[in-house]
Amino acid sequence: MPKKQRPPVVLTPALCKGCGRCIEACPKHAISFGEEIEQTSGYVPVVIDYDICNHCGLCLSACPEPYGLGNTVYDLEHPEHLYGERAARPPRPDDIAARQIPLPELGPLVLKGNYAAAIGALLSGCRHVFGYPITPSTEGAELLSKLLPKLGGVFLQACSEVATVNHMYGTGGAGLPTMTFTSSPGFALMLEGISYMIGAELPSVFINVMRPGPGLGYIGPEQSDLKLCCRGLGHGNTHAIVLAPTSPQEMLDQTMLAFELTFKYRNPVIVAADGFLGQITGRVTLPDAMVEPGLPGWAVYGDAAHSGNLNSSIFQDWTELERHNEHISAKYREMQKHEQRFVANHADDAKTLVIACNTPARMAKAAVEQLRREGLPVGLYQPVTVWPFPIDGLVPLLDHVERIVVVEASDGQLEDELRLALHSAGLRGPELSHLRHMGGILPSDREIIETVRGVTREA
């Protein structure tokens, strides 16, 4: 093309960092290092000799700056450009809400806990599941790897738990429901990713079928990830709603609830089950509706409507990062206000209150029923959310409760949540005692009965 017809090459000196890579690129040697400091940028831009330049444009593809060299003058003076009014963009797309689709009345299913949670995920509209096999949670992934392809869904076996949580970060970031099955050592590996999800405000559901540690421990039932779930979700100021099921039915119901809550708050939700809950088979009644997921306005879905969106947890400005943390903390306060859940049995007139969750709550319920038959004023308070701890339901009971017995399969992790909640509520609370097992052994109803009898006798 003759010189006249090619568009001229224009240097915007303020945007040139003076690296000189264009100098080498110019076959006519029309560009040279400058000598004058550009006042606005502090750099020394290159200089183009327009008498020599023949508009060949080879320098353009050598310039690492998007707008340093161009064919038009970059309009630096435009006030919008200078002061950062957002350049015109299409408005953020509307949220497409998830849709409830009625199901016909169905007979009960007989399901293992892991299967029940998997079916809960399918009924919640989850079609993207990632996972790494780990006992005693694996059956969830196995069932979904079989069923998802029949529903146009994907199960991807990741190369590790670290990869798993990051696959979920991608799918959650695209605005779709996603989940995994894991167990304690695997869950521990996912924590960094969970922190990133919380920071970037992305939804995802984790079914953590807890087993004993420390280290490799073994595969029986334990509850010793409650600390991680409630207090240790990776680095930073992190929290997530932690649900504690007690049966296959609740594995399904709480998985469905988890999907609802994860999108409501744009924050991960953890279903913390113990090993028995993954393995126990029982009756499961199906809900009367399933969910077709929507597509939130904030999603980075990879289409034109959502192309302006960003998932990120990095804020260079410390004030902004503090504000972001405050925004996330405000969500935690909302969760604490609205999402406390519990079940109480014989608690209204109890003098001794047993507190337990997961499978130990079943043993505790059996013990309480037995002790009530014997005439002892004993009740059960079962947190359904371990975080937020359901303190609001407990406070009124403390008028008549004289002692609390915490029953758990860990070295006091549930009790710590109780103590923190009491303290935060400004209460000393009644006398606390406990029954604990570890290593895969669950407290039995008989032991609970003996413990309760013991503390009542002492009093």
Place this chain on the structure above:
Amino acid sequence: MSGKTAFFEHFDRHAHGKGLKGATTHYCPGCGHGLAHKYVAESLVELGVEERTVMISPVGCAVFLFYYFDTGNTQAAHGRAPAVALGHKLANPESIVVSYQGDGDLASIGLAEIIHAAQLGIPISVVFINNAIYGMTGGQMAPTTLMGQTSTTTPHGRGRMQGPPMRVSEMISQLDGATYVERCALYDQRTRKACKKAIKKALTLQVEGRGFGFVEVLSECPTHWGMSSIDAEAHVRDVLSKAYPLGVLKDEAAEPWFAPEKPCFDPGRVVEVIEASAERPERFCSGFPEHVDPVDVSIKLAGAGGDGAQTAALLVTKAAINEGFDATHIPSYGPESRGGTSYADVHIARDEVLSPAAPEPHVLVAFNAPSLAKFASAVRPGGVIIYDSSVISAAPEVDASVRVYPVPCAEIASSLGARVVKNVVALGALQEALKLLADESFLTTLRLSLASKCAMIPVNEEAYRWGVKAVREGISAFDD
């Protein structure tokens, strides 16, 4: 610049677009990142896919990639960009997903993710910036740092104790899953042109659903190399590209294949897939087996892995639930269930099973001697023990109130030509000894469970009847 690109016209995310930051990158003068960005930005527009593109920002100097790309953007944890990219790609197969990573991110902390993403071969595009140094953290050794090269963590030069540098493209090109791998540079007009072409080619492979594309870019880091931009270009030309030869390492012809189905939310199909049904199973029991326990019956089934204790336990659980009771089954699980011992705890409750374990069962079904020895004494007074007398010779010593039934389960099953049904023989014996539910409760549940293996139904029914008969007639040894 020349053509249209996928860059924002104004970088509002870069310090809120204030002043010059709204139009310049955060990169050092002469840094290769800006060029690689430019070639991606141009290619996306040339392919007409910028609006459906998701750029994954790594951790490293390119962490702020999202300042510049007017596309969807997701910022990933260190090293995890390919995993995040796959999450995006699978969520929306029509999206174009680019994982953009540096050498620390991709070749060190994220090595597992990139290798498995490449081997998986799902069409995403990876741009790998190799400048043989950690930029963002201040010039530390990278996996790609050359032998002898100094960095802030190899002040005396990389030596034997740090191991030799890693040639990533060579590694990726060995993986069957990767379709296209090329190493490029940016030091002169020719290499820059080739780099742009390679990036566009990798993206094209993705747009057409053909495969995984990987472009390594030998890139200048004048800052941490302590060189001028011009010298840095020369360093890539004369040194880096000698250690990491440029060129196409793999370019396989691949047909378009990536076209996943759309997710299905049809309630009818979902119900079918989860094998739910509106049909309620028929009931055969007149009431809860109060003669065993007023509210809750517990049963332990124990044997070796393969004895069928778990299957039998599940059948009892299902039969009880079909009768409208609550029931649970907990297996011993994990490695134990593979060949070793296999125990199952079952509860049947009139209203609700509370404690699901069965430390003191009403009933013990034992398939081998160790199981019988271990659990016989735990059976409650007035309870029942059924054991396989074909493999256990000695009757257990138990409380006089416990009824003990030796049943030759294995021998009966063998005589029926199917050793696997010995657990069903035990089931028949259990029902006959205890009158737990009704015979039809078990037989119906058996038939339902075998719906997909109809041919097995007759032998199972026969096994069940033999179990009933053995208890009724006191058959403890079996000769066929």
